[in-house]
Amino acid sequence: MNNDYLNTTGRIFDIQRFSVHDGPGVRTIVFLKGCFLRCKWCCNPESQNHQIETMIVDGKEKIMGRDVTVAEVMEQIEKDRIYYRRSGGGVTLSGGESLAQPDFAAAILRACKEKGINTALESTGCAGYDKIQKLLPYLDLYLMDIKHTNSEKHKQFTSQPNQLILENARKIAADAKKLIIRVPVIPTFNDTEEEIRGIAEFTKSLKTVEELHLLPYHRLGEDKYKGLGRTYELHGIDLIPDEKIQRLKKVVEETGLNCRIGG
Amino acid sequence: MAKYYSKEIVKSPRIDRLKDALFEKAPEIEVERAVLLTESYKQTEGMPTITRRAKAFRHILENLPIIIHEDELVVGSATKSQRGCQIFPEFSFQWIEDEFDTIETRAADPFVLTDDSKKALKEVFAYWKGKTTSELATSYMRSETIDAIDGNVFTPGNYFFNGIGHVTADYDLVLRIGYDGIIKKAKAALSAIDAKKGDAVKRRIFLNAVIESCEAAITFAQRYSKLAYEMAEKCSDPVRREELKTIGKNCSRVPQFGAENFHEACQSFWFVQMLIQTESNGHSISPGRFDIYMYPYYKKDLKNGKITREQAQELVDCVWIKLNSFTKVRDDASAQGFAGYSLFQNLIAGGQDKNGVDTTNDLSFMCLNASMHIMLPQPSLSVRVWNKTPHEFLIRAGELTRTGIGLPAYYNDEVIIPALVSRGLTLEDARQYNIIGCVEPQKMGKTDGWHDAAFFNMLRPLELVFSNGVDNGKQIGIKTGDVNDMTTFCEFYDAYKAQTEYMIELMVDADNAIDLAHMERAPLPFLSSMIEDCIGRGKSVQEGGAIYNFTGPQGFGVANMADGLYAIRKLVFEERQFTLGELKEALANNFGVDSATGDAEKITLEVVKGLASKGVEVSEEQIAGIYKQVVESGASKGSSNKYQKILELINEVPKFGNDDCEIDAFARDVAYTYTKPIEKYKNPRGGIYHAGLYPVSANVPLGAQTGATPDGRLAKTPIADGVSPAAGRDVNGPTASANSVAKLDHYIASNGTLFNMKFHPSALAGPEGLESFVALIRGYFDQKGSHVQFNVVSRETLIEAQKNPEKYKGLVVRVAGYSALFTTLSKSLQDDIINRTEQKGF
Helix, strand or coil, rough: CCCCCCCEEEEEEEEEEEECCCCCEEEEEEECCCCCCCCCCCCCCHCCCCCEEEEEEECCCEEEEEEEEEEHHHHHCCCHHHHHHHHHHHEEEEEECCCHCCCCCCCCHHHHHHHHCEEEEEEEECCCHHHHHHHHHHHCCCECCCCCHHHHHHHHCCCCCCHHHHHHHHHHHCCCCEEEEEEEECCCCCCCCCCCCHHHHHHHHCCCCCCCEEEEEECCCCCHHHHHCCCCCCCCCCCCHHHHHHHHHHHHHHHCCCCEEEC | CCCCCCCCCCHHHHHHHHHHHHHHCCCCCCCCHHHHHHHHHCCCCCHHHHHHHHHHHHHHHHCCCCCCCCCCCCCCCCCCCCCEEECCCCCCCCCHCCCCCCCCCCCCCCCCCCHHHHHHHHHHHHCCCCCHHHHHHHHCCCHHHHHHCCCEEEEEEEHHHHCCCECCHHHHHHHHHHHHHHHHHHHHHHHCCCCCCCCCCHHHHHHHHHHHHHHHHHHHHHHHHHHHHHHHHHHHCCCHHHHEEEEEEEECCCCCCCCCCCHHHHHHHHHHHHHHHHHHCCHHHHHHCCHHHHHHHHHHHHHHHCCCCCHHHHHHHHHHHHHCCCCCCCCCHHHCCCCCCCCEEEEECCCEEECCCCCCCHHHHHHHHHHHHHHCCCCEEEECCCCCCHHEEEHHHHHHHHHHCCCEEEHHHHHHHHHHCCCCCCCHHHCEEEECCCCCCEEEEEEEEECCCCCEECHHHHHHHCCCCCCEECCCCCCCHHHCCCCCCHHHHHHHHHHHEEEEEEHHHHHHHHHHHHHHHHHHHHHHHHCHHHHHHHHCCHHHCCCCCECCCCEHHHHHHHHHHHHHHHHHHHHHCCCCCHHHHHCHHHHHHCCHHHHHHHHHHHHHHHHHHCCCCHHHHHHHHHHHHHHHHHHCCCHHHHHHHHHHHHHHHCCCCCCCHHHHHHHHHHHHHHHHCCCCCCCCCCECCCCEEECCCCEEEEHHHHCCCCCCCEEEEECCCCCCCCCCCCCHHHHHHHHHHCCCCEEEECEEEEEEEECCCHHCCCHHHHHHHHHHHHHHEEECCCCEEEEECCHHHHHHHHHHHHCCCCCCEEECCCCEEEECCCHHHHHHHEEEEEEECC
């Protein structure tokens, strides 16, 4: 068998083990570096640029980003196989945006499937569909963000319009083994009942999707902006009260979808 | 269909009332037992020791004050006051006398001690001078052994100054046939003594002592029966009156006869548990498989409609309260090592039967419920996990863990059973194991495991390598040569092994001396009545009457040793960054961390002396000013930079606990330096030695006696706990930490290993949190780890509790092999718990 794909190189900025929020069971998350969007609330700003950069963490300089082969990533992934098996967990590719490095991402997913490891992808879906198609054969679960149905507002907060994303969502819904839609709920951006209902109705229209997750806004990334010498534009906005998120959950459920708060 | 009821059962309001009553007053030392024991001993001079022990036991049980507290359904107390303790001068007493004036105010486990009690104890102690097991043991030891103990290489303090304990008697036997049945067995053995045999006399004396002590137990229960009936008559509340009558009836029947219902079974169990701890003060009297031996009585009552699940749960909860109702006073140093007044009564639920069939039943769940209801450290609740353990049982256990109480601890059948078989247990016995004290496995009713035989500080032999065996100017280790002459890592490692093996030899000398002293001065006829095959062999547990005899001394500091030796191999011998001589100097100067301050103090002192010699008076303020100047001038910095450079290099080297194949494999080998040499030794009871790897909480006080070590650990700071990675060194999350620890050989440490993980409650939140938590345990066990336990509490909560202890009186944390109330722990131990790496789910 040709194992060349194991030598595919890509750029990551972290591998996190024992994650329990991005897909079922105990998971290892591989964070790929580089993203097409610039979401203002992004809690991993160090993920956005493809370039390797320096971030100040606890007063110390830390290099963010390193180039690794698929084989090297697999070595880390395989360490927790026993926990995946016990929990129905596996690997989730996150970012950044894996579709910015489609060959690398596809090779990791392929290697996981060779080893019988469950795979998930956390992605904006904002790329040419040919890139997405490279990944789908090796993917068990696609976790896709839909942030807004209004393209103008989408662009204002993420730097990109949403047409391509919505178009891809329809195709993925038809082609992927399983698709779950995730919505980061951001005050001042998409936290009204109408906006959430809009996303839920779109999701429902995808037919094959049964589940929608609401991810309430948090500020955990704020310090990183400082560490990168960047400005956090959402500074000072409030967190979403629990009652409100519960209300939004009801709005989603009214469309007939299952809704969960948090990943 | 599940054959167990796994749902929650509501708590009776009685339980909170009983719990509140426990904590109304501070723990107090009571003297009746010591006085009665001494009275009896004065009357039995010249008789055989075991006869004297039995007669003293009878005298104590005939006269010990008895008390039935309000709301109790299960009765019997060793002390009048709640959480009180009795004194056992036959083992040692000097330390109590030495601490008369400080015991009320000391940091770890203070006790109230009245002037009257002090006076009574002084009289008692005068009698015991020269008669204790401790004094006899000392006289048996080699002088080199005593030097090594004084040098803090190992501490056999547990049994040196106290009873042995660490046993699970055959509760099942008493439940089935009562002490009447045991007396019958002893009498049958008496009449079967073969007069032709040389040990006939000894057997007779022993069996008579067994009979006398069993009769004493029956007498004690009858006193309670009488008291209960008397109280019933005077009681105006009709409900309580009926309860008292039931108590009166129960105590008239058990433990004399076999139990006929669940309430009687609970009462019988409690008398056994309490009386063993009145005969001797050895702790870790572990109830073991409560859910197995109590089950037939529960099942029968439930089937016949005589009891509801709620009533059964209330009784189990009452037993749990009783297990928290008395304490043990220890000397100050031991109190720090075993902090939290703990008695380590380990009770285990789940597992399999002798045929390898899963035994999880209603009571297994009720044990978890009871700990959830009372939220107190006792019993030290454990659960057995194997491939067929029901998932919902582990989820329920995880719910208990999530409360932050530090219970239960989880044990892996898949490691422990084969490990015990490798030590000579039959497969059937091994399958029925339970845990003693912290983490030590054995078979109930057949074993004298001597489990906590000594703490062996694995770091001290390393210090002895650097000092060529000298400690404080005294040659306590062997001469392994000057480290400057060592040219290969092998040479250095061999020197470490040689120092360790020599110290193990001395530790065995200490343990066997103590073992003999207990055999001669404190055989326990009552306990022996419930351990097979004492009656058959005609000798006490202490003389080798048990089927299985072990001695299990525990090493600790595996992680520090692995990290340290690995750093030496890499930095000194592979990369040649510095020499052993330079490292030795850096260690002696604690990596320069405090030498800067130390030097500044010295210089200041010189300046002040100079001024004083000229007749100048120097005020405190002026001294402070001079000190400040010295520090600012940098005159004291000198060599400390060099040492700090070495420390930085060491800190960069990979550490155990991060799932790094190379260092983890090395750690496995390092653990063998302790676990393997132990295996060749024998004890005086005809059994073998086997190692454990766990520290109780001794890693903190014993760390305070240990200098800086080559893993970058600073002088006097805590040593790594159990087989856990060194505090703060594991940075790759819980699975990485668990994988590393699982790479040690847990089978050979058949006296138990202890892996402590600390979780933030958020890591276990929601159903997903619990599922992942269970997967973590399963995954660690799949890789053949032996034990794991969890502290689930936020760092902030602990810091807050340290600041405002009065608000957090009930905060339970997992200390080491047991849980304790956080606020009762010493400051340094609290700090250690706060500083253990907190694992977060991401």
